[in-house]
Amino acid sequence: VAHLVSSGGAPPPRPKSPDLPNAPSPQTAAPPEAPRSPPATAGSGSAAPAKTVEARASFSRPTFLQLSPGGLRRADDHAGRAVQSPPDTGRRLPWSTGYAEVINAGKSRHNEDQACCEVVYVEGRRSVSGAPREPSQGQGLCFYYWGLFDGHAGGGAAEMAARLLHRHIREQLKDLVEILQDPSPPPLCLPSTPGAPGSSDSSHLVGPQSCWSSQKEVTHESLVVGAIENAFQFMDEQMARERRGHQVEGGCCALVVVYLLGKVYVANAGDSRAIIVRNGEIIPMSREFTPETERQRLQLLGFLKPELLGGEFTHLEFPRRIQPKELGQRMLYRDQNMTGWAYKKIELEDLRFPLVCGEGKKARVMATIGVTRGLGDHNLKVCSSTLPIKPFLSCFPEVRVYDLTQYEHCPDDVLVLGTDGLWDVTSDCEVAATVDRVLSAYEPNDPSRYKALAQALVLGARGTPRDRGWRLPNNKLGSGDDISVFVIPLGGPGSYS
Amino acid sequence: VAHLVSSGGAPPPRPKSPDLPNAPSPQTAAPPEAPRSPPATAGSGSAAPAKTVEARASFSRPTFLQLSPGGLRRADDHAGRAVQSPPDTGRRLPWSTGYAEVINAGKSRHNEDQACCEVVYVEGRRSVSGAPREPSQGQGLCFYYWGLFDGHAGGGAAEMAARLLHRHIREQLKDLVEILQDPSPPPLCLPSTPGAPGSSDSSHLVGPQSCWSSQKEVTHESLVVGAIENAFQFMDEQMARERRGHQVEGGCCALVVVYLLGKVYVANAGDSRAIIVRNGEIIPMSREFTPETERQRLQLLGFLKPELLGGEFTHLEFPRRIQPKELGQRMLYRDQNMTGWAYKKIELEDLRFPLVCGEGKKARVMATIGVTRGLGDHNLKVCSSTLPIKPFLSCFPEVRVYDLTQYEHCPDDVLVLGTDGLWDVTSDCEVAATVDRVLSAYEPNDPSRYKALAQALVLGARGTPRDRGWRLPNNKLGSGDDISVFVIPLGGPGSYS
Numbered sequence: 001v002a003h004l005v006s007s008g009g010a011p012p013p014r015p016k017s018p019d020l021p022n023a024p025s026p027q028t029a030a031p032p033e034a035p036r037s038p039p040a041t042a043g044s045g046s047a048a049p050a051k052t053v054e055a056r057a058s059f060s061r062p063t064f065l066q067l068s069p070g071g072l073r074r075a076d077d078h079a080g081r082a083v084q085s086p087p088d089t090g091r092r093l094p095w096s097t098g099y100a101e102v103i104n105a106g107k108s109r110h111n112e113d114q115a116c117c118e119v120v121y122v123e124g125r126r127s128v129s130g131a132p133r134e135p136s137q138g139q140g141l142c143f144y145y146w147g148l149f150d151g152h153a154g155g156g157a158a159e160m161a162a163r164l165l166h167r168h169i170r171e172q173l174k175d176l177v178e179i180l181q182d183p184s185p186p187p188l189c190l191p192s193t194p195g196a197p198g199s200s201d202s203s204h205l206v207g208p209q210s211c212w213s214s215q216k217e218v219t220h221e222s223l224v225v226g227a228i229e230n231a232f233q234f235m236d237e238q239m240a241r242e243r244r245g246h247q248v249e250g251g252c253c254a255l256v257v258v259y260l261l262g263k264v265y266v267a268n269a270g271d272s273r274a275i276i277v278r279n280g281e282i283i284p285m286s287r288e289f290t291p292e293t294e295r296q297r298l299q300l301l302g303f304l305k306p307e308l309l310g311g312e313f314t315h316l317e318f319p320r321r322i323q324p325k326e327l328g329q330r331m332l333y334r335d336q337n338m339t340g341w342a343y344k345k346i347e348l349e350d351l352r353f354p355l356v357c358g359e360g361k362k363a364r365v366m367a368t369i370g371v372t373r374g375l376g377d378h379n380l381k382v383c384s385s386t387l388p389i390k391p392f393l394s395c396f397p398e399v400r401v402y403d404l405t406q407y408e409h410c411p412d413d414v415l416v417l418g419t420d421g422l423w424d425v426t427s428d429c430e431v432a433a434t435v436d437r438v439l440s441a442y443e444p445n446d447p448s449r450y451k452a453l454a455q456a457l458v459l460g461a462r463g464t465p466r467d468r469g470w471r472l473p474n475n476k477l478g479s480g481d482d483i484s485v486f487v488i489p490l491g492g493p494g495s496y497s
Numbered sequence: 498v499a500h501l502v503s504s505g506g507a508p509p510p511r512p513k514s515p516d517l518p519n520a521p522s523p524q525t526a527a528p529p530e531a532p533r534s535p536p537a538t539a540g541s542g543s544a545a546p547a548k549t550v551e552a553r554a555s556f557s558r559p560t561f562l563q564l565s566p567g568g569l570r571r572a573d574d575h576a577g578r579a580v581q582s583p584p585d586t587g588r589r590l591p592w593s594t595g596y597a598e599v600i601n602a603g604k605s606r607h608n609e610d611q612a613c614c615e616v617v618y619v620e621g622r623r624s625v626s627g628a629p630r631e632p633s634q635g636q637g638l639c640f641y642y643w644g645l646f647d648g649h650a651g652g653g654a655a656e657m658a659a660r661l662l663h664r665h666i667r668e669q670l671k672d673l674v675e676i677l678q679d680p681s682p683p684p685l686c687l688p689s690t691p692g693a694p695g696s697s698d699s700s701h702l703v704g705p706q707s708c709w710s711s712q713k714e715v716t717h718e719s720l721v722v723g724a725i726e727n728a729f730q731f732m733d734e735q736m737a738r739e740r741r742g743h744q745v746e747g748g749c750c751a752l753v754v755v756y757l758l759g760k761v762y763v764a765n766a767g768d769s770r771a772i773i774v775r776n777g778e779i780i781p782m783s784r785e786f787t788p789e790t791e792r793q794r795l796q797l798l799g800f801l802k803p804e805l806l807g808g809e810f811t812h813l814e815f816p817r818r819i820q821p822k823e824l825g826q827r828m829l830y831r832d833q834n835m836t837g838w839a840y841k842k843i844e845l846e847d848l849r850f851p852l853v854c855g856e857g858k859k860a861r862v863m864a865t866i867g868v869t870r871g872l873g874d875h876n877l878k879v880c881s882s883t884l885p886i887k888p889f890l891s892c893f894p895e896v897r898v899y900d901l902t903q904y905e906h907c908p909d910d911v912l913v914l915g916t917d918g919l920w921d922v923t924s925d926c927e928v929a930a931t932v933d934r935v936l937s938a939y940e941p942n943d944p945s946r947y948k949a950l951a952q953a954l955v956l957g958a959r960g961t962p963r964d965r966g967w968r969l970p971n972n973k974l975g976s977g978d979d980i981s982v983f984v985i986p987l988g989g990p991g992s993y994s
Contacts, residue, residue, distance in 0.1 A: 175840060188816045190827040190840060215817035216856055218838050220828055225837025233834070304801045319685045320712035330687040332715055337730070337893040340722025341715045343672060343687060359713055396834040 022440045055090050059110045060159060064099070064117060078106045081470070083458050085451050093117050094144055098450030098487035100458040104421070105470055105480035112151035112250070113419050113482040114162035120145050122170050124177030141177050144259040146486050148272055150419040154368070157239060157376030161252055162372065165375075168234045169258060172227035179223065180261060184216050196310030224260055228267045236395035240378045251377030254397065255286065255417055257488065262405045264415065264490075266395035269373035271420045274426050276402065276490070277435045278413045282428045285400050289373035289433065291356045291363040298365060298372065298392050299336035302355045310387040313366060314352040322351055355392075361424065366393050373397070409491040411444040412436070414453070421483030422461045425472065434460060445483070450487040457485045502561040518993070556607045557656060561596070561614060563587050566991050575603045578967070580955050583949050590614050591641055595947030597955040601918070602967055602977035607745070609648035610916050610979040611659035617642050619667050621674030627987050638674050638856065642666070643983050645769055647916040649866070651747030654736060654873030658749055662872075665731045666755060669724035676720065677758060721757055722896045725764045729872065733892035735890035737875045748874030750893065752783065752914055754985065759902045761912065761987075764894035766870035768917045772925050773899065774932045777911045779925045782897050783914065786870035788853045788860040795862060795889050796833035799852045807884040811849040812861060819848055852889075858921065870894070906988040908941040910935070911950070918980030919958045922969065931957060947984040954982045 061067055061075055064086050075084050085100045086093060093099060094117060103111040122141045145166045151158030232254065239248050253270020266274045268286035276283040291298065295317065302308060302315030309315065317334045319341070330343040331350070333451050344350075358364050365372060366382045366389050373394045380389045402415075416431055438456045442449035463470040463478025470478035558564055558572055561583050572581045582597045583590060590596060591614060600608040619638045642663045648655030676683050729751065736745050748768020763771045773780040774863035788795065792814065799805060799812030806812065814831045816838070827840040828847070841847075855861050862869060863886050865877045870891045877886045899912075913928055935953045939946035960967040960975025968973035 051673070172839070186827050186838075189819075191715060191824060192825045192827065192842065214856070214859070218816055222837045223839070226831070226835055226839035227837070229835050229837055231840050300797075301801070304798070319715055322686075328689045330689065332683070332685050334666075334723070338723055338726050339896065340719045340724070340726055341683075342669070342720070342723035342727050345689065346686075359711070362711070396832070399836065485824070 015389065017306040017433070027480070039196075041385060048424070059155075060114075061101075061111070062099075062115045062117075062162070064090075064115075066482070075101075076103060076110060078103060081462060083455050083462070085455055088448065092447060095147065096121050096187055096447035096450055097489070098452070098454035100451070100454035100484065101484040102421075102462050102482070104459050104482045105299065107255075108479060108482075110155055111482045112155045112158055112252075113421075114149040114151065114155070114158040114252070114482040115484055115486070116145070116147040116149075116162040116166060117486070118145045118166050119143075120166050120170050122173045122177055125174045129441050139239040141173065141260065143169075143173070144257075146257040146339070146488060148255045148417050148419055148484050148486060149375075150253040150255075150270060150272055150421075150484070151250050152252065152371070153377075153380065156248040157250045157374075159253035160239060160248055161235060161254055161375050165231065165254065165256065168231035169228055169256075171234070172231045173224070173260075176223050176227060180220050180311060184222060185217055186223055188215060188218065204430050212249060213359070220261075221263060221401055222262070224258070224265055228256070228258060228265055228399055229396055230268070232269060232397050236375045239376045243376075243378050248376060249379070251374050251393070253371055253374045253419070255419075256397070257415065257417065257486075259404070262403065264402040264404055266402070269375070269395060269398045270371050271423075272418065273420075273423045274415060274417045275431065276415050277432045278409065278490070280432060280436065282432050283402075284428070285402065287398065288420075289394075289398075290370060291365045291372055292359070294372040294394075295334075295356045295449075296336050296339075297394075298356055301392060303336050305391070308384070308391050309352075309355065310382075312352060312382070312385065312387060313355045314350055315355050316350065317354050317356050318350070321353075321357075322346055324351055327351070365389060369393070404490060411489060411491040412439045413488075413490040414439075414450065415488040415490060416457070417488070418457065418461075419482060419484045421479045421481035422457060422485055424481065425461050425476070425479045430460075431457060450489050453486045454485045457487070458483050508987070518967060523849040542570075556652075557611075558598075558608070559612045559614075559659070561587075561594075561612075562598075572598075573600060573607060575600060578602065578883070578959060579954050580959070582952055585945065589944060591616050592986055593944035593947055594643065594986070595949070595951035596982065597951035598981040599918075599955050599959050599979070601979045604977060605979075608979045609651055609652045609655055609749075610918070610981040611646040611648065611652070611655040611749075612981055612983070613642070613646075613656060613659040614983070615642045615663050616640075617663050617667050619670045619674055622671045628769065631774050638670065638677060638757065640666075640670070641754075643754040643914065643985060645752045645914050645916055645981050646872075647750040647752075647918075647979070647981070648747050648751065649770055649868070651875075652876065653745040654747045654871075655743055655749035657736060658732060658751055658824060658872050661735070662728065662732050662751065662753065663679045665728035665735075666725055666753075668731070668966070669728045670721070670757075670850045673724060675722055677717050683717060683720055683887060685712060685715065691734050694707035716756075718760060718898055721755070721760070721762060722898070725753070725755060725762060725896055726893055728934060729766060729892050729894050733811055733872045736873045740873075740875050745873060746876070748871050748877065748890070750868055752916075753894070754912065754914065755981075756901070759900065761899040761901055763899065763912075766872070766892060766894040767868045767913065768920075770917075770920045771912060771914045772928065773910070773912050773927045775904070775906065775987070777929060777933065779929050780899075781925070782899065784895065784897075785917075786868060786891075788862045788867065788869055789856070791869040791891075792831075792853045793833050793836075794891075795853055796831075798889060802888070806852065807879075807882070809879070809882060809884060810852045811846055812852050813847065814851050814853050815847070818850075818854075819843055821848055824848070862886060866890070899985065908946075908986060908988040909936045910987040911936075911947065912983075912985040912987060913954070914983040915954065915958075916979065916981045918976045919954060919982055921978065922958050922973070922976045923954070927957075928954060946984055951982045951984045954984070955980050 059076055061072060062471040065084055066087055067075060071134055074082050074139060078359045081102050083100050083102050097117060101113060120143050124140055147162060147165060149158035242248055251278050253272050255272035255274060256267045258265040266285040271288040271290055273288060276285055299315045319332050322331060327346050329346055332341045333344045353367055364370055368382055369387055375395055377390055377393055381387060382389060414435060434456055435453060438453040439449055461479045461483050463472040470480060472478050556573055562581055563584055564572060578599050580599050594614060598610060599723050602688055617640050621637055643661060644659060646655035646658045664792060689874050739745055750769050752771060753764045754767035755762040763782040768785040768787055770785060771782040773782055796812045816829050824843050826841050826843055829838045830841045831838055850864055853862060861867055865879055872892055874887055874890055878884060879886060887964060911932060931953055934949060935950040936946050958976045958980050960969040969975050
């Protein structure tokens with residue numbers, strides 16, 4: 001993502017990032033005894049194997065790309081910008097997911113996008129108690145997971161998120177394994193000791209009869225949403241804790257899909273985007289969080305906590321920079337309560353730089369960053385200042401839910417995830433047209449069609465070198481940013497649910 | 498609006514409310530020289546004439562109802578609940594607008610809804626300078642105005658808003674009279690003295706060439722939105738200033754429509770609702786602001802300014818009240834960042850009352866009020882406490898814009914405004930069905946059809962007395978609240994634009 005005004009030089013070499021505390025042994029593949037049908041294709045982790053630690057220290061790509069040292073060099077070549085996809089010879093990604101990526105045209109030393117695609121098994125926290133269970137209860141849950149992470153100001157945060165965010169989600173879901181498999185409404189209150197045998201039996205619950213007022217009904221779905229939200233927060237906190245010891249530099253947007261128990265959860269924090277293309281129709285599954293879309297939230301925070309502005313910024317927005325000589329004149333402005341504009345007399349403190357300024361891709365918070373949600377950025381300071389920007393950034397995603405069981409999907413129905421490199425130059429409608437064009441050229445049961453589609457989308461956003469730049473067929477400039485795309489078929493997963 | 502847990506006894510008698518400062522002489526009727534076609538029907542103010550001051554002190558209804566003392570008594574009768582509409586003998590409301598209202602079933606002494614329908618002429622601030630103008634520039638602007646005000650905890654705020662809010666809007670628009678009639682983009686900066694001759698001529702403007710950065714384009718439409726937003730704020734501030742001297746008790750929701758230069762602006766602060774029914778299709782023109790819809794805004798404020806919670810409330814939401822004996826157990830919760838739910842260990846401060854609790858019509862902020870936006874409420878305290886609630890309430894409306902020129906409207910296309918008394922028991926679809934049923938029973942050019950429709954909507958929400966209550970034909974309970982409805986035809990105003 002090309003968001004930092006001052007991104008500085010090449011990032012320093014990074015040591016191997018730490019693992020998630022309390023989760024040293026990854027359990028990312030579904031065990032054979034999992035009650036839900038295990039996938040025909042195994043998940044492939046994004047963490048590089050130990051022997052490539054040296055390479056990872058300066059540059060890593062998702063392991064499912066299975067890049068050789070030579071392939072890694074080609075993927076890192078800003079001049080060729082070769083589109084990368086998993087090889088046909090290896091194991092397919094779950095659900096025959098298509099993936100393609102390309103490096104930027106030179107704006108940063110390496111590709112700062114990262115990706116992850118996993119099948120994650122969640123073991124219930126209390127299954128270790130050894131208490132006998134009914135077989136129908138099962139012992140765990142399986143979720144499918146896709147993540148795109150668009151880094152800025154260094155690749156460390158994106159790499160760490162790609163390696164660990166799904167484990168934080170697993171951690172949050174551990175408490176819910178039995179609850180989510182029980183059709184009755186979730187208990188509002190649980191005993192204090194999670195490990196106690198039978199502790200979530202309804203007979204042990206604090207019943208509503210002990211309350212003086214009515215109680216809210218909480219759905220299973222909203223528990224999963226809460227788990228994903230908190231996982232983002234724990235991921236961000238881990239980055240904050242470990243930023244010094246491990247040099248987790250920069251930050252990243254995160255766009256994550258979790259498929260669990262028949263529902264697709266799309267969580268977005270940043271300016272990546274997800275859309276479903278279903279029978280030609282476009283269903284937006286995310287929205288972008290930028291200084292423009294989050295202006296009122298940012299201004300409210302600056303208004304309520306003026307110390308965060310450090311006397312350098314004003315929480316008001318003006319349509320352009322004010323000149324000192326304009327003091328006393330009347331200028332258009334907007335505050336945290338307004339969507340319209342009005343005139344105000346210019347006072348001395350209005351000459352401060354506005355907290356939010358600029359338009360479109362040039363919009364910035366504190367003249368520095370162009371996205372307002374994501375992970376990391378704990379060291380980010382205002383240019384030429386010691387003022388921290390992080391308080392204005394939110395690590396919380398917006399989560400949208402799509403019930404896969406409410407519609408009979410065909411093989412041409414897909415969920416498309418892309419970093420802003422795709423969407424900066426490609427509209428939703430153009431993506432839908434490409435979906436139609438590419439998929440109709442393949443047999444419906446050809447699993448390679450989704451990879452071909454991902455490649456076509458990346459190529460269509462990158463363009464070809466012409467007239468000293470990367471250009472699209474219409475001669476407009478292609479994206480010079482890192483571009484990464486997942487194409488997730490929705491007609492396939494029926495066999496997994 | 499039935500939102501206050503503790504509404505107390507009958508309100509004290511109120512003196513005549515004050516006028517808007519600096520606007521002593523109302524100019525609400527379009528003068529003959531107005532450049533835009535003046536309406537065939539004159540506007541009718543909501544303020545009662547001077548001779549009924551005594552009646553108004555305890556109870557007033559919109560003057561366009563032209564109620565006699567006997568009629569006023571019948572309108573105030575909780576047992577009969579007669580539907581009130583403007584008489585056929587008087588002047589029609591602008592655009593042949595239909596209006597109907599009915600008093601509540603006894604929840605408050607008087608009908609705390611108020612309404613206003615006006616044609617407002619806005620004279621430019623600088624027309625007094627005497628500088629010659631081109632005739633095409635005109636001298637002022639005319640806007641059409643409809644307002645519904647749903648009071649709570651007394652009728653003072655609603656009455657004051659009905660009498661003055663449109664004048665605040667006029668005040669805010671005065672600076673914009675010439676700018677809005679000039680097709681070029683609005684100037685970003687104006688000289689300091691509004692009264693200076695020719696001061697808004699572009700030759701006197703601070704041009705963009707003096708700026709170091711690009712400038713944002715601001716539309717005429719967003720200036721009108723900003724004017725309405727600020728008018729709400731000035732109205733609220735006036736209530737705060739005058740609450741002691743004039744006993745402006747209570748607060749009110751405000752739903753306001755402004756028609757200006759071809760566009761309909763719908764501004765809503767509270768839980769009234771506006772929908773357009775166009776060719777049978779429903780277009781929502783507002784959303785409701787309640788503790789549930791604004792939970793995250795309220796929680797964020799409580800989190801950032803914990804002193805506003807006074808040690809009595811927690812900003813966290815729980816699905817039910819926590820018992821002290823549950824300390825240490827794990828309970829579902831949501832904070833300001835979450836839309837889903839998660840479990841947390843119950844600590845001592847979680848035993849405080851939640852800032853937001855309850856569901857639907859029973860949802861409350863600080864256990865007291867069920868709407869989160871509106872005017873007034875400056876004296877409102879938490880029940881049995883001195884803690885003020887106002888900081889959590891916002892006076893700012895959400896403004897939606899509908900361009901009347903983008904569609905050829907027929908006489909059956911209407912904008913329906915209703916207080917929550919209507920919407921609590923009537924869905925959007927039921928309203929659309931009533932629109933179709935009633936309007937098709939009248940000739941398209943019969944101006945009384947919109948009044949008949951407003952009456953049908955109020956009657957349909959009130960029901961008839963049966964089984965010791967007001968019941969709908971399906972035997973469900975009708976609304977016991979005050980009910981007020983405007984029906985604004987969209988096919989008619991073409992002649993005014």
